[in-house]
Amino acid sequence: MKDRRSPGDTPPEEFRKQLHELADWIADFRENIESLRVAPNEKPGAVREQLPAQPPEKGEPFEKILNDVDRLIVPGMVHWSHPMFLGYFGWTTTAPGILGEIITAPLNVNAMTWRTCPAATELETVVIDWLRQWLGLPDEFGGVVYDTASVGIMHALAVAREQAAPSTRKLGLTNRDLPRFRIYTSDQAHSAAEKSAIALGIGEENVRRVPSDNEFRMEISTLRRMIAQDRQEAFQPIAVVATVGTTSSASVDPIPEIAKICREEKMWLHIDGAYGGAFTMMPEYKWVSRGWEMADSIVVNPHKTLFVPLDFSVLYVRDLERLRRVFTLVPEVLRGDTIEGEKNYMDYGIQLGRRFRALKAWVIWRSLGREGVVSRLREQIRLANLLASWIKSDNRFERAAPVSMGVVCFRFVRADKDEIDRSNSEIVERINSSGRAYLTQTKLRGRTVMRIGLGNVLTTEEHLRKAWQIIQETASKL
Numbered sequence: 001m002k003d004r005r006s007p008g009d010t011p012p013e014e015f016r017k018q019l020h021e022l023a024d025w026i027a028d029f030r031e032n033i034e035s036l037r038v039a040p041n042e043k044p045g046a047v048r049e050q051l052p053a054q055p056p057e058k059g060e061p062f063e064k065i066l067n068d069v070d071r072l073i074v075p076g077m078v079h080w081s082h083p084m085f086l087g088y089f090g091w092t093t094t095a096p097g098i099l100g101e102i103i104t105a106p107l108n109v110n111a112m113t114w115r116t117c118p119a120a121t122e123l124e125t126v127v128i129d130w131l132r133q134w135l136g137l138p139d140e141f142g143g144v145v146y147d148t149a150s151v152g153i154m155h156a157l158a159v160a161r162e163q164a165a166p167s168t169r170k171l172g173l174t175n176r177d178l179p180r181f182r183i184y185t186s187d188q189a190h191s192a193a194e195k196s197a198i199a200l201g202i203g204e205e206n207v208r209r210v211p212s213d214n215e216f217r218m219e220i221s222t223l224r225r226m227i228a229q230d231r232q233e234a235f236q237p238i239a240v241v242a243t244v245g246t247t248s249s250a251s252v253d254p255i256p257e258i259a260k261i262c263r264e265e266k267m268w269l270h271i272d273g274a275y276g277g278a279f280t281m282m283p284e285y286k287w288v289s290r291g292w293e294m295a296d297s298i299v300v301n302p303h304k305t306l307f308v309p310l311d312f313s314v315l316y317v318r319d320l321e322r323l324r325r326v327f328t329l330v331p332e333v334l335r336g337d338t339i340e341g342e343k344n345y346m347d348y349g350i351q352l353g354r355r356f357r358a359l360k361a362w363v364i365w366r367s368l369g370r371e372g373v374v375s376r377l378r379e380q381i382r383l384a385n386l387l388a389s390w391i392k393s394d395n396r397f398e399r400a401a402p403v404s405m406g407v408v409c410f411r412f413v414r415a416d417k418d419e420i421d422r423s424n425s426e427i428v429e430r431i432n433s434s435g436r437a438y439l440t441q442t443k444l445r446g447r448t449v450m451r452i453g454l455g456n457v458l459t460t461e462e463h464l465r466k467a468w469q470i471i472q473e474t475a476s477k478l
């Protein structure tokens with residue numbers, strides 16, 4: 001007789017057993033992470049080579065799959081959560097963050113409209129507003145959660161574009177006798193502005209890079225000059241993207257002055273606070289949010305600074321309705337699932353299907369509270385300044401930028417003049433391939449520098465001291 005049983009899901013008892021096993025796996029991973037190499041030292045293709053090229057024909061037991069995670073995947077990873085991972089901006093893994101991700105997995109909803117998941121939609125609105133209060137933003141700012149800051153900037157500039165050329169959403173940009181638009185950002189800003197210009201049909205070349213001063217902040221007088229010159233040449237300046245916490249050195253642009261120019265010139269002001277914005281939660285860093293009340297949009301990445309696991313980025317727009325008007329569009333199939341007057345987050349961007357990202361933010365922010373967040377940010381800054389003092393006391397090294405937030409840029413200078421760049425790059429390469437620590441290299445004013453980002457809650461003063469010793473030893477051996 002034909003077997004009519006549905007193939008269905010794993011039987012509940014077996015699933016429970018697997019979950020217990022997984023809980024132990026996660027706890028062991030977290031507890032023993034320090035015993036792992038921070039990064040592998042394999043050639044490209046090393047992981048792929050060990051995996052079957054063909055997809056499986058028959059299902060395999062979970063135990064075997066988890067075993068392969070240990071055997072093939074974990075050794076082939078850069079462990080961003082490792083306490084000796086000091087690359088980029090540090091990293092946001094925490095135990096409560098992991099729990100938040102785990103709770104999200106079985107719920108697996110689509111938060112595209114209020115009706116498709118009221119709790120996901122309403123919680124998103126609540127956590128966006130909690131964060132707004134923490135940032136001290138006026139309540140005329142409303143927000144939306146996206147995956148990344150790059151996506152947030154693109155949506156913000158889409159509204160700026162619509163404002164500069166109404167009906168672009170409907171008619172597009174071509175054959176309308178429009179001037180070429182211009183967007184301004186500093187030479188230290190993230191490349192997301194260019195990516196947005198590419199996506200929005202504004203064109204990469206129309207993002208103009210304004211030089212920065214000796215502390216890597218946008219030069220205001222040059223910004224003014226560039227705008228005036230562009231107007232004379234019949235370009236239309238539409239927006240400035242100012243940064244709070246630039247990618248290389250975490251410098252902060254002079255927002256109040258930039259905001260004034262934007263008001264005078266009727267330009268959109270977007271603030272890229274992807275990394276640095278959240279530091280305004282600390283009374284001693286309140287100054288970074290001066291002038292924000294004059295911005296049109298602000299992006300903050302809690303997945304960089306506020307301990308929410310990747311991905312979670314919030315775009316705030318003054319009068320959020322302006323964003324909705326550019327993107328709202330209800331397909332027939334969703335008409336029945338859309339209630340007038342309730343927030344349907346699909347209306348605030350190009351994405352339809354949306355993860356329930358708010359849940360993990362809610363879990364981590366409730367677990368830490370404002371006090372817990374601020375004390376951890378303060379510790380990052382203490383460690384960054386401590387490292388700067390060690391750099392100062394070794395004359396083979398020098399700081400390459402002011403210490404800002406949790407970022408320290410420095411340079412090994414005891415090498416042949418022509419070799420300094422290569423030496424700095426070599427130190428980072430050697431350390432990263434040793435698996436003992438992980439740093440980033442970047443360029444400031446064309447010179448290669450080493451860069452450490454503090455952010456990981458597992459990184460202690462001891463770890464940082466060890467990393468500094470590794471840097472000194474590696475430099476001595478060059």
Ligand SMILES: Cc1ncc(COP(=O)(O)O)c(C=O)c1O
Pocket residue numbers: 147148149150151190192243245246247272274275301313
């Ligand atoms: C200042 C700044 N803005 C934007 C971004 C882009 O962030 P995301 O990866 O969320 O798109 C970064 C990434 O490092 C950044 O440093």
